[in-house]
Amino acid sequence: MRAVIADGKGGPEVLKVVDLPVPKPGPGQLLIKVRAAGVNRADVMQRQGLYDPPDGNAVLGLEVSGEVAGHGPGVTAPPIGTKVVALVASGGYSEYVAAPAGQVAPAPEGVDLVDAGGIIEVAATVWSNVFMIGQLQKGQSFLLHGGASGIGTMALQLARVAGARIATTVGSDSKVKIARALGADLVINYREEAFEEVLADHGFVPDLILDVVGAAYLRRNVEILGVGGRLVVIGLQGGQLGEMPIGNLLYKQGSVHATSLRARTLEEKRSIVRATTDALWPLLASGTVRPVIAHRHRLAEVSEAHRAIEDPEHIGKELLVVH
Known part of the structure; x- marks a missing residue:
């Protein structure tokens, strides 16, 4: 063969x-x-x-x-x-x-x-991390990094069906359009704006973050999590070694999960x-x-x-x- x-x-x-x-x-x-x-x-x-x-x-x-x-x-x-x-x-x-x-x-x-x-791979990745581990519920706020990827396009649609409020980061204007079409309420071009600043301007405090970037976003993700928030890391596109503000995480009673299907x-x-x-x-x-x-x-x-x-x-x- x-x-x-x-x-x-x-x-x-x-x-x-x-x-x-x-x-x-x-x-x-x-x-x-x-x-x-x-x-x-x-x-x-x-x-x-x-x-x-x-x-x-x-x-x-x-x-x-x-x-x-x-x-x-x-x-x-x-x-x-x-x-x-x-x-x-x-x-x-x-x-x-x-x-x-x-x-x-x-x-x-x-x-x-x-x-x-x-x-099946993207669907199982999204379902296991967003819903089985992340426990996303109707009415919660969900931040997705990489909303135009294979995983991202599936996660946007399933979060929309679940009734979540959705923000996502993408890297171009064409990706902004597709993310909006698939159900994102707030789309941030990370090449032009700092996502944490845009989220703060819109009063968007994530209950759940699904992250494919890893080290480069670790501190920033933890700092914007809501009380009881969950950060689920499934990728390392931004490196493997990052700095995490543990005191911030403790104060918020948050959690960080790292998974590989x-x-x-x-x-x-x-x-x-x-x-x-x-x-x-x-x-x-x-x-x-x-x-x-x-x-x-x-x-x-x-x-x-x-x-x-x-x-x-x-x-x-x-x-x-x-x-």
Whole structure:
């Protein structure tokens, strides 16, 4: 089968399409014939040598859509040919991938199977961090950093459905427009304004912050949290070592959570996938929520897909179409 690996550490040019054996599904696994794979920031970090896969698989890719092509020992369902999506620790950029059965879900109704290749990882990330950990409730104030990304465009829509008051930071005027269209009440271009000053001017005190920046925003995020506020950090685009005003956090009785979906146990991932699909799939079927897809690329165009996601003007999701 064709699959994508990183031939060394570096830029998009190190990504290579190679021939590898079709994986055999192990106990508790399903073999998926991949229709499409989502391209994520974690894949960029893996390519750069900053985010090694926990299973040692050199093939990139954390999420796929496709059809069930085989069953491992102990697994009998769903039937061969069933259209599904799957969350995987690695191996998604390939024609076939073996996935734990608990991390496979029916493909969502109302979404093209190719577009579905870019849903499960962002959806599970958003649901687990914003709602399961962050406990966002109707009427609460939610600050989202990176509102035009794949995660951001999904988080905006789900927070809107939940009835939250939403502020988000983005990096360009075109991203301001898409964030507003997806439900943000307040959109801040961080290249032109300090987000904490704009929030203060509007009396916006976050109950929950979802942050992909990390160190560069740590102090600023803690300082603007409301009493009992939650800061959930899911990315390190702004570095790994930051300074946090602990006294401020104590005074507010706030909390800071740092999470990685990829590093969670199989049982945790199974629970997250089930909770995510129960909550989100009806919204996709009704058209209330939709994936925001930027481009579809052939597998051989994987380097272009990575260049696209690293473009400062990038919005939404990049996909690799495999079959």
